[in-house]
Amino acid sequence: xxxxxxxxxxxxxxxxxxxxxxxxxxxxxxxxxxxxxxxxxxxxxxxxxxxxxxxxxxxxxxxxxxxxxxxxxxxxxxxxxxxxxxxxxxxxxxxxxxxxxxxxxxxxxxxxxxxxxxxxxxxxxxxxxxxxxxxxxxxxxxxxxxxxxxxxxxxxxxxxxxxxxxxxxxxxxxxxxxxxxxxxxxxxxxxxxxxxxxxxxxxxxxxxxxxxxxxxxxxxxxxxxxxxxxxxxxxxxxxxxxxxxxxxxxxxxxxxxxxxxxxxxxxxxxxxxxxxxxxxxxxxxxxxxxxxxxxxxxxxxxxxxxxxxxxxxxxxxxxxxxxxxxxxxxxxxxxxxxxx
Amino acid sequence: xxxxxxxxxxxxxxxxxxxxxxxxxxxxxxxxxxxxxxxxxxxxxxxxxxxxxxxxxxxxxxxxxxxxxxxxxxxxxxxxxxxxxxxxxxxxxxxxxxxxxxxxxxxxxxxxxxxxxxxxxxxxxxxxxxxxxxxxxxxxxxxxxxxxxxxxxxxxxxxxxxxxxxxxxxxxxxxxxxxxxxxxxxxxxxxxxxxxxxxxxxxxxxxxxxxxxxxxxxxxxxxxxxxxxxxxxxxxxxxxxxxxxxxxxxxxxxxxxxxxxxxxxxxxxxxxxxxxxxxxxxxxxxxxxxxxxxxxxxxxxxxxxxxxxxxxxxxxxxxxxxxxxxxxxxxxxxxxxxxxxxxxxxxxxxxxxxxxxxxxx
Numbered sequence: 001x002x003x004x005x006x007x008x009x010x011x012x013x014x015x016x017x018x019x020x021x022x023x024x025x026x027x028x029x030x031x032x033x034x035x036x037x038x039x040x041x042x043x044x045x046x047x048x049x050x051x052x053x054x055x056x057x058x059x060x061x062x063x064x065x066x067x068x069x070x071x072x073x074x075x076x077x078x079x080x081x082x083x084x085x086x087x088x089x090x091x092x093x094x095x096x097x098x099x100x101x102x103x104x105x106x107x108x109x110x111x112x113x114x115x116x117x118x119x120x121x122x123x124x125x126x127x128x129x130x131x132x133x134x135x136x137x138x139x140x141x142x143x144x145x146x147x148x149x150x151x152x153x154x155x156x157x158x159x160x161x162x163x164x165x166x167x168x169x170x171x172x173x174x175x176x177x178x179x180x181x182x183x184x185x186x187x188x189x190x191x192x193x194x195x196x197x198x199x200x201x202x203x204x205x206x207x208x209x210x211x212x213x214x215x216x217x218x219x220x221x222x223x224x225x226x227x228x229x230x231x232x233x234x235x236x237x238x239x240x241x242x243x244x245x246x247x248x249x250x251x252x253x254x255x256x257x258x259x260x261x262x263x264x265x266x267x268x269x270x271x272x273x274x275x276x277x278x279x280x281x282x283x284x285x286x287x288x289x290x291x292x293x294x295x296x297x298x299x300x301x302x303x304x305x306x307x308x309x310x311x312x313x314x315x316x317x318x319x320x321x322x323x324x325x326x327x328x329x330x331x332x333x334x335x336x337x338x339x340x
Numbered sequence: 341x342x343x344x345x346x347x348x349x350x351x352x353x354x355x356x357x358x359x360x361x362x363x364x365x366x367x368x369x370x371x372x373x374x375x376x377x378x379x380x381x382x383x384x385x386x387x388x389x390x391x392x393x394x395x396x397x398x399x400x401x402x403x404x405x406x407x408x409x410x411x412x413x414x415x416x417x418x419x420x421x422x423x424x425x426x427x428x429x430x431x432x433x434x435x436x437x438x439x440x441x442x443x444x445x446x447x448x449x450x451x452x453x454x455x456x457x458x459x460x461x462x463x464x465x466x467x468x469x470x471x472x473x474x475x476x477x478x479x480x481x482x483x484x485x486x487x488x489x490x491x492x493x494x495x496x497x498x499x500x501x502x503x504x505x506x507x508x509x510x511x512x513x514x515x516x517x518x519x520x521x522x523x524x525x526x527x528x529x530x531x532x533x534x535x536x537x538x539x540x541x542x543x544x545x546x547x548x549x550x551x552x553x554x555x556x557x558x559x560x561x562x563x564x565x566x567x568x569x570x571x572x573x574x575x576x577x578x579x580x581x582x583x584x585x586x587x588x589x590x591x592x593x594x595x596x597x598x599x600x601x602x603x604x605x606x607x608x609x610x611x612x613x614x615x616x617x618x619x620x621x622x623x624x625x626x627x628x629x630x631x632x633x634x635x636x637x638x639x640x641x642x643x644x645x646x647x648x649x650x651x652x653x654x655x656x657x658x659x660x661x662x663x664x665x666x667x668x669x670x671x672x673x674x675x676x677x678x679x680x681x682x683x684x685x686x687x688x689x690x691x692x693x694x695x696x697x698x699x700x701x
Contacts, residue, residue: 039528046529054545171685173633175640175653176674179660183670186663274534281536282637286660296537297641300544312541316532323532 013132020325027332036327040320047316052096055305056089100313116310119295124314127291129204130283133211135272138218142166143265145219146226151253153231163224170220175282178213182286199288210287214280218272225268229261236260262333270326274319385617391694398690401683408679412487416442419481423466441468441478444485445648448476453666473669474662477650483676486652489558489645490632490680493565497631498624500570501577505623506616508574509581510608513589520582527575535572539634542568543643558649565644569634573627577620584619588612618695625688632684636677652677 025033080086087095145162152158185196200206233239234257242252281293288294292311299307368376370387382390392398423438428450440446451472456479458469470479512520530538543564554560588594589612597607638644639653647654652673659670 042525043529043532046525047532050529054541057545167685167689168682171629171681172678173637173681175637175656176677176681179656179663179670179674182660182663183667186667190664271534281540281641285641297540300540301642303544308541312533312537315534315537319534320532 013128017321017325020329023332025328032331033328036324040324043320044317047320048097048100048313049093051309051312051316052093055309056092096309116306119307120292120310120314123290123292123295126289127280127284127293130207130210130214130289130291131280134214134218134280135269137211137215138222138272139269141215142219142222143226146223147230147253147258149223149227150230150234159227163227166220166223168220169216170218170224172217173282174214174217174280175286177216178210178283178286181209181213200290206287207289210283210289214283222265222268226261226265229264230257233257233261259333263330266326266329266333270322271319273322273325274315388618388694392690395690395693397686398694401686401690404679405683405687408487408676408683409491412484412491416481416484419484424464426467438466442481444477444481444650446477448472450476452476453669456668470672471666471668473655473658474666479655479669479672482650482655483652483672485650486655486673487676487680489562489649489651490635493562493569493635494628494631496562496566497570497573498628500566501573501627502620502624504570504574505577505581506613506620509578510585510612510616512578513582513585514604514608514612523575523578523582527579530572530575533572535630536634536637539568539572539638540641540643542571543638547643558645561645561649565635565638568638569631573630577623577627580619580623581616584616585612588615622688622692622695625684625691629681629684629688632677632680652680 077086145166149159149162154160196209197206200210239252239257242256243249247256281297283289284291284293285297292314295307296311296315298304299311370391371382371384374382374387374390419442420439423442425435425437427433428436428448432450436448441448441451451468452474454468454472456469456471457464457467459465468478468480470483472478473482508523512523546567547561547564550560550564554563594607594611597611635644636651636653636656639651640657642654642657645651645654655673656670656677659666659673663670
């Protein structure tokens with residue numbers, strides 16, 4: 001039951017994304033879709049190649065560690081043969097690709113006997129349950145703040161100070177904000193005041209703080225972006241016409257101005273969505289959440305090449321696919337962008 | 341959400357049609373104001389610098405930043421000679437001089453977790469002004485060394501970034517064709533990776549190689565970070581430069597230069613590059629911000645600057661586990677990093693408003 005509950009966000013995202021893909025694909029036309037998917041495949045090939053090259057050239061892989069103390073040349077050669085490391089590079093790349101297509105990401109060097117896929121499988125739902133609420137929070141709070149700042153442009157409370165706070169939030173890196181939060185929690189607990197947990201201990205409520213902290217930077221970014229685009233739009237002639245026609249402010253703002261300001265926003269949401277799968281490294285590292293980000297960081301320092309390659313490919317795949325979805329939604333929103 | 345105070349159209353300007361159509365209010369630009377006052381015209385760059393000077397927040401942050409940078413490069417030389425000499429060391433009887441313990445790489449284990457000695461003011465004030473960390477390293481010296489490293493990496497990355505970006509961007513825009521297409525595909529692939537992950541990968545994978553070549557010195561690690569961060573920074577710069585160059589290419593002075601028979605390289609160098617200043621300066625300031633955060637992040641994860649050298653990220657990471665015992669160890673590097681980052685972001689805002697005032701209000 002717990003398993004299903006923790007992978008529910010991931011399932012929701014998957015179903016929603018497939019639905020958008022299908023709908024947009026039908027609306028926008030097969031030619032657009034085919035061209036975009038061809039681009040996606042090309043980029044994925046490039047990504048897998050780069051990842052493979054990094055693995056191929058990395059010195060001193062964990063094979064040497066696996067070999068153990070009484071390592072003879074023969075043992076080393078056997079290990080290399082088992083892991084397929086003594087083939088020429090193009091054959092290794094071919095094997096790599098065909099394995100990928102069979103969803104076989106290999107065995108982890110570091111955690112004996114565990115497939116990379118199972119590591120990813122246990123990590124993705126947790127990263128998604130941190131990333132998805134964070135993105136939702138960013139959009140739900142950041143965008144209205146930006147609209148408010150644009151509509152009341154120039155006012156000290158709603159515009160200038162709002163945007164200063166947003167700039168501060170967006171500039172602060174997570175690995176600075178989170179230690180401050182943990183400092184605060186330690187301080188509070190030392191003085192017997194109510195405080196929150198500073199690391200993940202298995203309960204889902206522990207994730208509330210990471211989600212909010214992760215969302216802070218994005219909120220600032222979306223607020224500023226929305227303000228800029230809304231200001232651009234609000235100065236256009238058709239907004240003036242809409243007002244002259246006697247429409248209420250609310251209709252003018254939302255139906256005319258905001259619809260047109262939506263385009264750059266949608267483009268900006270794309271990379272944020274990739275965070276859902278990619279995992280936020282620092283948040284997971286500092287809060288000890290065993291998601292994809294932590295797996296990537298730990299495997300990089302442990303030189304566990306298959307896991308590194310697996311996580312990188314998954315994250316790159318997420319970014320590329322989210323960009324595709326964003327492109328399609330773009331085509332949906334703006335009928336001028338038919339076959340771009 | 342109440343939306344009431346929107347700027348409404350002026351009664352006067354709506355009721356009668358003016359003879360000449362004025363599309364949008366025209367506020368006199370800085371150049372026009374200057375010309376009206378002084379009688380001579382100024383270049384757009386000078387006008388942009390004037391606009392920057394009027395942004396109080398950006399000027400204050402530039403001042404703070406300049407102070408911090410100059411301080412952290414010059415003060416260590418004086419700091420080596422300030423402070424009391426005391427007995428310590430492994431045996432407890434060796435004389436430790438300020439030259440030793442004010443060195444960021446010197447860890448005096450007997451003096452671990454010392455609280456800041458600056459207050460109360462006294463003869464011992466300058467011993468360990470901000471205290472030491474759990475391995476006896478002086479925090480103040482570490483902060484200055486960390487700022488040095490951040491600035492050095494930022495400068496090097498900017499050189500690579502601007503150099504490569506401008507070079508390839510102008511070439512791609514001028515010669516077009518397959519070069520542009522190839523670079524486009526390549527940048528698409530680079531953009532598919534989340535930046536930090538790729539930088540981490542490169543830094544962790546190539547780290548040992550750089551260490552071998554440079555004998556585990558600070559220079560090797562700085563070059564490693566420059567390579568890794570620069571590799572991800574130049575595609576974006578190239579895109580901006582290429583976009584702007586494509587616009588500039590259609591200008592009449594370029595056409596005139598071609599008609600006269602100026603060689604292509606000369607046109608690019610004398611006409612395109614100076615006019616790219618706007619775009620390049622704004623993009624470079626944002627890149628510096630990303631570089632500082634990136635370098636701190638990579639050092640935080642252990643793949644960048646390594647002991648015995650220090651970096652702000654490394655100091656934060658060392659302190660993260662010892663929050664309950666020594667919280668000042670975490671406080672000072674975070675404060676310095678936050679001040680650096682915020683200064684650069686406010687300056688970046690000011691620069692962007694100065695060079696492209698249309699997007700301001």
